[in-house]
Amino acid sequence: MFAYLARKIWRDFQGEILALPTRTILFAAAVALLLLPLVTDDAYLLRIVATASIFAVYAASWDLLVGFSGQTTLGHSLFFGIAAYTAALLNLRFGLPAFLTIPAGALAAVLAGLLLSLPALRVRGPYFSLASLAMPIILMGLIFSFPGLTGGEMGLSGISRLAGTRTGEYYFLLISMFVLTLLMWKIATSRTALIFHAIREDEIVVRVSGINTTYYKILVFCCSGFFAGMAGSLYAHFLRVVGPSTLDIMMSLQVIIWGIFGGVVTIYGPVVGVFILYPLLEYLRIIPDWRMLIFAGIVVVTLRFMPEGISNKFQDLLERQCPRCKERNIFMRKECRICCTDIGTCSRVG
Amino acid sequence: MIVLQKGVRKLWELILINGLIIGGQYALLALGFSLILGVARVLNLAHPAFYMLSAFTIYTFSQVLDFNLTVTYILSLVFMIGLGVVIYQVILAPVRAQTSTVLILGLVLGIAAQELMLIFYGGQFRSLTRLASGTMQLGDAVISNQHILALSAVMLSLLGVWFLLFKSRFGIPIRAVAQDREVANLMGIPESRIAILTMAVSVALAVIAAAMVAPIGVIDPLMWLHPLVIVLTAVILGGLGSIKGSIMAAFILAFVEVSLVFLAPGAAFLRGAVSMFVMLTVLMFKPEGLYGVFMEGER
Amino acid sequence: MAEDFLQVERLCKRFGGLHAVRDVSFSVGRHEMVGLIGPNGAGKTTLVRLLLGILRADSGRVLFRGQNLLGKKPWEIVSQGLALTFQNARPFARLPVIANVMVSCLSPRASKRGEWVKKIESRAMDALEFAGIADMAREPASCLSQGDLKRLEVARAIACEPDLLILDEPFGGLSPTETGLMAKSLRRLHKGGRFGRLHSEGPAMIIIEHKLSELMKIVDRVIVINFGELLAVGTPEEIVANPQVIEAYIGKEVD
Numbered sequence: 001m002f003a004y005l006a007r008k009i010w011r012d013f014q015g016e017i018l019a020l021p022t023r024t025i026l027f028a029a030a031v032a033l034l035l036l037p038l039v040t041d042d043a044y045l046l047r048i049v050a051t052a053s054i055f056a057v058y059a060a061s062w063d064l065l066v067g068f069s070g071q072t073t074l075g076h077s078l079f080f081g082i083a084a085y086t087a088a089l090l091n092l093r094f095g096l097p098a099f100l101t102i103p104a105g106a107l108a109a110v111l112a113g114l115l116l117s118l119p120a121l122r123v124r125g126p127y128f129s130l131a132s133l134a135m136p137i138i139l140m141g142l143i144f145s146f147p148g149l150t151g152g153e154m155g156l157s158g159i160s161r162l163a164g165t166r167t168g169e170y171y172f173l174l175i176s177m178f179v180l181t182l183l184m185w186k187i188a189t190s191r192t193a194l195i196f197h198a199i200r201e202d203e204i205v206v207r208v209s210g211i212n213t214t215y216y217k218i219l220v221f222c223c224s225g226f227f228a229g230m231a232g233s234l235y236a237h238f239l240r241v242v243g244p245s246t247l248d249i250m251m252s253l254q255v256i257i258w259g260i261f262g263g264v265v266t267i268y269g270p271v272v273g274v275f276i277l278y279p280l281l282e283y284l285r286i287i288p289d290w291r292m293l294i295f296a297g298i299v300v301v302t303l304r305f306m307p308e309g310i311s312n313k314f315q316d317l318l319e320r321q322c323p324r325c326k327e328r329n330i331f332m333r334k335e336c337r338i339c340c341t342d343i344g345t346c347s348r349v350g
Numbered sequence: 351m352i353v354l355q356k357g358v359r360k361l362w363e364l365i366l367i368n369g370l371i372i373g374g375q376y377a378l379l380a381l382g383f384s385l386i387l388g389v390a391r392v393l394n395l396a397h398p399a400f401y402m403l404s405a406f407t408i409y410t411f412s413q414v415l416d417f418n419l420t421v422t423y424i425l426s427l428v429f430m431i432g433l434g435v436v437i438y439q440v441i442l443a444p445v446r447a448q449t450s451t452v453l454i455l456g457l458v459l460g461i462a463a464q465e466l467m468l469i470f471y472g473g474q475f476r477s478l479t480r481l482a483s484g485t486m487q488l489g490d491a492v493i494s495n496q497h498i499l500a501l502s503a504v505m506l507s508l509l510g511v512w513f514l515l516f517k518s519r520f521g522i523p524i525r526a527v528a529q530d531r532e533v534a535n536l537m538g539i540p541e542s543r544i545a546i547l548t549m550a551v552s553v554a555l556a557v558i559a560a561a562m563v564a565p566i567g568v569i570d571p572l573m574w575l576h577p578l579v580i581v582l583t584a585v586i587l588g589g590l591g592s593i594k595g596s597i598m599a600a601f602i603l604a605f606v607e608v609s610l611v612f613l614a615p616g617a618a619f620l621r622g623a624v625s626m627f628v629m630l631t632v633l634m635f636k637p638e639g640l641y642g643v644f645m646e647g648e649r
Numbered sequence: 650m651a652e653d654f655l656q657v658e659r660l661c662k663r664f665g666g667l668h669a670v671r672d673v674s675f676s677v678g679r680h681e682m683v684g685l686i687g688p689n690g691a692g693k694t695t696l697v698r699l700l701l702g703i704l705r706a707d708s709g710r711v712l713f714r715g716q717n718l719l720g721k722k723p724w725e726i727v728s729q730g731l732a733l734t735f736q737n738a739r740p741f742a743r744l745p746v747i748a749n750v751m752v753s754c755l756s757p758r759a760s761k762r763g764e765w766v767k768k769i770e771s772r773a774m775d776a777l778e779f780a781g782i783a784d785m786a787r788e789p790a791s792c793l794s795q796g797d798l799k800r801l802e803v804a805r806a807i808a809c810e811p812d813l814l815i816l817d818e819p820f821g822g823l824s825p826t827e828t829g830l831m832a833k834s835l836r837r838l839h840k841g842g843r844f845g846r847l848h849s850e851g852p853a854m855i856i857i858e859h860k861l862s863e864l865m866k867i868v869d870r871v872i873v874i875n876f877g878e879l880l881a882v883g884t885p886e887e888i889v890a891n892p893q894v895i896e897a898y899i900g901k902e903v904d
């Protein structure tokens with residue numbers, strides 16, 4: 001019985017993960033991250049990976065909203081910042097523990113999602129992008145207006161820790177990242193996501209297909225808000241300070257850079273983008289003056305030559321699509337692993 | 351960038367003069383931005399960075415290399431237009447089809463420019479030499495000549511672009527490409543050359559803004575961020591594709607900002623938030639912006 | 650009774666100074682197949698867009714089974730039992746063809762009607778088979794030819810399980826043979842013929858079409874509009890013989 005189960009899991013593993021090089025790479029990377037604290041106790045490295053996993057959730061939630069549903073927001077930091085501030089305030093002013101403040105922060109971000117869906121229901125395209133840009137700036141104005149409560153420019157500090165030890169925090173964040181991105185991936189491959197895709201392509205047609213687009217648009221804003229909010233509250237408890245920088249326009253723009261660099265409409269693309277770009281930016285601190293410049297240069301060069309994002313580019317290089325059943329295959333295969341169609345002769349399909 | 355003036359002055363005069371000048375500066379930037387957006391369909395987020403770079407180029411030529419002002423302006427104009435066209439041709443134009451890629455490329459280019467200037471000049475505030483000294487009596491108001499100069503230069507450039515677009519031979523192909531690039535191409539209009547020409551005009555407008563308005567205030571490598579937000583807002587608030595609209599909106603935003611600063615100095619930090627609030631309110635009631643082309647929309 | 654099903658009363662729509670639809674009244678019965686014809690720019694597309702709530706009407710009433718449809722959202726109207734195909738096909742270009750149809754299958758009305766079918770994929774497949782593009786199911790919709798896009802529109806509309814199906818130029822881009830086949834399938838659907846696991850109770854139909862010869866063969870009644878106004882209503886034979894209609898289509902003879 002046990003052997004049967006083990007064999008079945010192994011077979012699924014072989015079929016679903018080992019069969020495709022990109023999945024193998026992702027899996028190997030995940031395992032490597034899990035084992036990292038065992039081979040090194042470099043606090044700086046662990047801290048970078050932990051922060052990157054927070055931002056990975058944030059970037060993936062952006063992909064859910066922008067990549068999947070086409071609601072191109074320029075103010076995604078609204079979710080992140082509002083959750084971070086909520087978690088921090090509840091923790092500092094009411095002494096609530098992290099396991100309550102984190103969901104509360106996410107809840108606040110869901111409410112912010114409701115708020116942001118109002119302009120989305122009324123204006124479309126670039127008009128919506130700009131309306132969304134406005135929201136974090138207005139919220140930032142509010143935060144500066146009540147420095148007694150929010151700490152103003154200095155922000156709030158002294159928020160309680162996530163776990164007792166550094167390694168504990170590391171594992172907490174890493175596993176949260178796995179769980180949350182997996183959840184998002186589940187949402188992204190569900191029936192509901194099909195409607196999100198369709199809304200991105202042509203909203204009017206979706207309405208005429210009998211779908212209540214208002215409901216689904218509000219839903220996607222709340223979903224994305226929830227995950228971005230989780231990231232925001234985790235961030236508050238991990239850094240233990242929350243300042244206006246969480247709402248900053250750079251925070252919104254950075255997630256766009258991560259997302260597009262990694263490749264949109266994939267969920268894992270933005271995660272990959274974060275895990276490449278964030279540590280890169282951090283390690284460039286050894287040359288502080290040139291740091292942003294080199295970073296910018298790398299992003300420009302990458303996007304100039306692979307505008308579809310790095311994960312899609314690699315997928316196209318390593319895998320090709322079977323023209324018949326649309327399953328992906330490793331590039332060396334001569335025939336499709338599912339339907340045995342000859343694919344050796346046809347060109348790679350993007 | 352808010353321009354405060356010394357001396358006792360009636361409040362409304364301050365608001366009027368500063369509103370006009372800052373509005374003119376925003377209008378020049380918004381105009382350049384919407385030109386390149388309309389003609390080349392490139393959402394060039396680096397546009398306000400050209401403004402910042404122009405200010406620093408002028409600073410370099412006039413204060414570091416000690417050229418006289420005429421030479422400085424000609425050299426800066428040539429240098430910036432060259433830079434703008436090269437950046438457009440080498441980086442932006444090849445990926446023009448992917449709007450999102452263009453978006454972050456523009457952004458990252460802006461950040462790169464900012465970092466470069468930080469490396470060369472550091473983050474401290476500097477000021478450009480004023481073009482004109484002294485003051486002038488207008489009724490019972492006293493206005494510095496620099497302000498008069500800035501105001502007239504801004505208005506003249508706006509008029510100039512209007513003339514170029516709507517009254518001259520050069521305007522026709524530009525407007526044709528803006529309306530429908532494919533048809534224009536079929537009609538034998540060299541669409542890519544027109545795009546380059548437009549890029550040159552739009553950078554030139556940024557240089558003018560920097561040359562005329564920047565001497566009133568201070569310059570620093572971060573000076574492009576606030577105009578970036580304002581320009582985006584103005585273009586949307588005015589209605590995409592409407593040049594008149596974006597200029598109007600630029601002035602409205604400037605007046606909102608300036609009034610706030612003068613009427614409630616304690617709340618000056620809210621200027622961004624208040625502008626945004628104004629834009630949000632307008633969009634909720636008039637979703638296509640002030641002068642947007644109104645197509646009977648599908649619901 | 651015809652009056653109980655769809656009844657349009659004095660419907661008006663202006664675009665600025667242009668009266669695209671002016672005082673149009675007509676009715677359609679539950680078991681009717683009606684042709685809606687008129688020269689280009691007559692306002693046919695605008696009229697059906699008003700019915701579906703895609704455009705907001707200026708005045709008038711649209712009663713469907715006694716309920717007013719005007720002012721309702723398109724999805725509410727679709728869940729009452731109307732469905733529309735677009736004249737210029739509007740696919741979800743980056744989604745596979747079958748996903749285009751699955752969106753309709755996910756609508757509340759369609760999913761309630763097809764409860765007994767476990768997988769919506771199979772119902773989407775049946776709709777595609779009806780339209781004749783089942784073999785393209787997994788290709789992205791951007792690969793389809795103009796004629797296939799028209800069929801995709803039809804598949805999408807019937808996947809909504811409508812009681813009143815409105816087709817805006819469904820034969821556009823189809824060859825004469827294909828047109829014949831499509832006309833026949835539509836007729837069979839209208840008569841209550843079953844297509845796989847689709848629910849279909851034989852929807853009433855309004856067909857906008859310029860290929861009059863094909864159209865006249867399948868419809869029971871024809872409504873003619875010109876310059877936004879109702880010109881004539883009658884059986885195909887009456888319409889073909891109506892001098893006003895001939896004038897609208899061919900133009901007046903100059904003496």
Ligand SMILES: Nc1ncnc2c1ncn2[C@@H]1O[C@H](COP(=O)(O)OP(=O)(O)O)[C@@H](O)[C@H]1O
Nearest residue numbers: 646664669687688689690691692693694695696
């Ligand atoms: N959204 C719109 N805005 C302005 N005018 C429109 C719009 N849609 C259609 N029209 C005009 O309304 C008239 C009727 O168009 P339409 O209903 O498409 O005609 P048909 O489908 O009968 O060929 C045409 O003159 C067309 O130009």
Ligand SMILES: [Mg+2]
Nearest residue numbers: 693694695736
């Ligand atoms: Mg039509």
